[in-house]
Amino acid sequence: MIIFHLLLLILMPPLLFGVINKTKAWFGGRSGMPLLQPYYDIIKLLRKGMVFSTTTTWIFRIGPIVTLTTMFIAGLLVPMGRFNAPVSFTGDLILFAYLFGLSRFFTTAAALDTGSSFEGMGSAREVTFAILSEPALFFAFSVLVKMSSSFSLTTMLHSPFNELSVDIAAPLVLIAIGLFIVMLAESCRIPVDDPTTHLELTMIHEAMVLDHSGPLFGIISYASALKLFILGTVLLHIIFPFQIGTAWINWPLFICEMLGLAFVIGVIESIMARLQMNHVPYLLISALLFCAFGFVLLFR
Amino acid sequence: MTNIINTLLVLILVLNFFSLGSSRIQSIIHTVAIQGVLLGFLPLLVHSHLNIWLLLASLTAIVIKGILIPNMMSRALRNVQIKKEVEPLIGIMPSLILGAIATTFALLFTSQMPLVPEHNDKLIVPAAIATMLTGFILLTTRFKALTQVIGYLILENGIYIFGILLLGAMPMVVEMGVLLDVFVAIFVSCIIIAKINKSFSSMDTRMLSSLKE
Numbered sequence: 001m002i003i004f005h006l007l008l009l010i011l012m013p014p015l016l017f018g019v020i021n022k023t024k025a026w027f028g029g030r031s032g033m034p035l036l037q038p039y040y041d042i043i044k045l046l047r048k049g050m051v052f053s054t055t056t057t058w059i060f061r062i063g064p065i066v067t068l069t070t071m072f073i074a075g076l077l078v079p080m081g082r083f084n085a086p087v088s089f090t091g092d093l094i095l096f097a098y099l100f101g102l103s104r105f106f107t108t109a110a111a112l113d114t115g116s117s118f119e120g121m122g123s124a125r126e127v128t129f130a131i132l133s134e135p136a137l138f139f140a141f142s143v144l145v146k147m148s149s150s151f152s153l154t155t156m157l158h159s160p161f162n163e164l165s166v167d168i169a170a171p172l173v174l175i176a177i178g179l180f181i182v183m184l185a186e187s188c189r190i191p192v193d194d195p196t197t198h199l200e201l202t203m204i205h206e207a208m209v210l211d212h213s214g215p216l217f218g219i220i221s222y223a224s225a226l227k228l229f230i231l232g233t234v235l236l237h238i239i240f241p242f243q244i245g246t247a248w249i250n251w252p253l254f255i256c257e258m259l260g261l262a263f264v265i266g267v268i269e270s271i272m273a274r275l276q277m278n279h280v281p282y283l284l285i286s287a288l289l290f291c292a293f294g295f296v297l298l299f300r
Numbered sequence: 301m302t303n304i305i306n307t308l309l310v311l312i313l314v315l316n317f318f319s320l321g322s323s324r325i326q327s328i329i330h331t332v333a334i335q336g337v338l339l340g341f342l343p344l345l346v347h348s349h350l351n352i353w354l355l356l357a358s359l360t361a362i363v364i365k366g367i368l369i370p371n372m373m374s375r376a377l378r379n380v381q382i383k384k385e386v387e388p389l390i391g392i393m394p395s396l397i398l399g400a401i402a403t404t405f406a407l408l409f410t411s412q413m414p415l416v417p418e419h420n421d422k423l424i425v426p427a428a429i430a431t432m433l434t435g436f437i438l439l440t441t442r443f444k445a446l447t448q449v450i451g452y453l454i455l456e457n458g459i460y461i462f463g464i465l466l467l468g469a470m471p472m473v474v475e476m477g478v479l480l481d482v483f484v485a486i487f488v489s490c491i492i493i494a495k496i497n498k499s500f501s502s503m504d505t506r507m508l509s510s511l512k513e
Contacts, residue, residue: 168303169303169304169306169307170306170307170309170310170423173307173311173314174310174314177314282321282393282396285393285396286321286396289317289396289400290314293313293400293403293404293407296404296408297423300407300411
């Protein structure tokens with residue numbers, strides 16, 4: 001079980017970007033880049049040399065590595081499909097949320113370390129939006145905690161499967177919508193941020209990593225894919241609280257669900273435009289409200 | 301079954317927020333259309349035994365609320381050639397907050413109400429009250445005639461949800477009659493909107509106060 005968990009965690013994330021890009025190309029009537037192109041990109045970046053600005057310090061170098069490590073640890077805490085997570089203890093949801101916080105801190109610190117005004121702007125935006133998306137995540141988690149009366153992610157996320165009582169569907173729908181928006185915001189997808197743009201004035205995440213090159217940039221792209229994968233894993237527990245009897249079928253089922261989620265993200269990116277920068281907080285506040293309503297509904 | 305009904309009702313509540321939060325009239329019309337279709341499925345789920353009349357009634361509701369009325373409003377929108385509610389009485393964000401407060405109170409107060417036990421775990425009553433209040437907010441804070449018509453329609457949707465509780469006691473004919481009334485009312489108001497636009501070259505209902513004999 002643990003081997004499968006690790007294999008999927010390490011190998012699958014860039015495939016999601018491949019599926020998203022393929023979907024967008026299909027909507028645009030193009031043939032698009034190959035499905036495995038994100039892997040090729042990352043491998044190519046890892047073989048390149050690095051250029052460091054003379055103003056940067058060790059923070060700049062360590063930032064992407066910390067991000068990758070924290071994401072990987074967070075990935076170990078989240079159960080996939082019907083299976084238990086490799087690492088699980090009481091209160092790991094707090095660790096999970098703050099691992100994201102730690103990675104965000106080091107990304108922004110590395111960006112600020114360059115002294116570039118664009119990167120400062122990107123960091124400011126990233127942190128501002130995180131203020132709104134983190135409470136939404138915590139509200140969603142508290143709904144699950146109340147539902148399962150357990151403080152560990154594995155039991156918590158499996159509770160939608162186990163407890164089919166009357167009053168859980170409505171809160172679950174609400175936190176699913178909230179978490180979906182949080183996932184799009186955290187992984188810098190379209191209504192919030194456009195991952196393909198290179199116009200510094202309008203972007204958030206890409207503006208922060210402008211100065212990274214070579215292997216460090218490869219690590220950053222891989223870590224952002226990993227982030228999307230982990231948040232998607234959390235979300236899938238709430239969207240698809242179903243299971244199939246035989247244990248082994250659940251792995252392919254999980255992979256299909258994940259690819260389906262990537263397809264949905266691709267569709268959203270194709271039919272929507274990025275929001276104006278000053279409208280993004282509204283979207284995140286509404287995500288917060290949805291999660292909070294889920295909480296209210298449960299305590300009614 | 302209760303789970304599916306509650307899921308539908310929560311989706312209806314979410315659509316309420318969409319209608320309050322968007323300023324493009326076309327997208328509010330789409331929201332109301334989706335809400336109408338979801339509402340059409342409700343009687344089928346609440347009633348335990350299906351019969352042909354129930355099916356027919358639900359189909360009529362879906363066709364009228366999901367297709368006919370939104371089409372009429374879209375056509376009226378094309379005729380008057382405006383896209384946005386430019387300056388509502390209160391902004392988008394305050395009206396969203398008002399909607400959120402209204403929904404919260406609806407959820408909290410209905411638990412105090414003396415309801416029949418079988419309605420207690422369903423969200424029908426809070427959803428009905430919240431939808432009516434949303435329609436009311438839309439109706440009072442927007443100035444464009446078309447948005448006010450949409451507010452009226454959402455208000456009616458709330459009443460429709462409430463009517464589902466009475467489904468056993470009230471004959472379906474009453475429900476169909478209400479549906480027909482709404483259809484005619486919106487048909488007439490779409491014509492009136494076109495006329496307002498023609499004589500005032502604006503859809504702003506505040507202009508109507510300058511009417512003289």
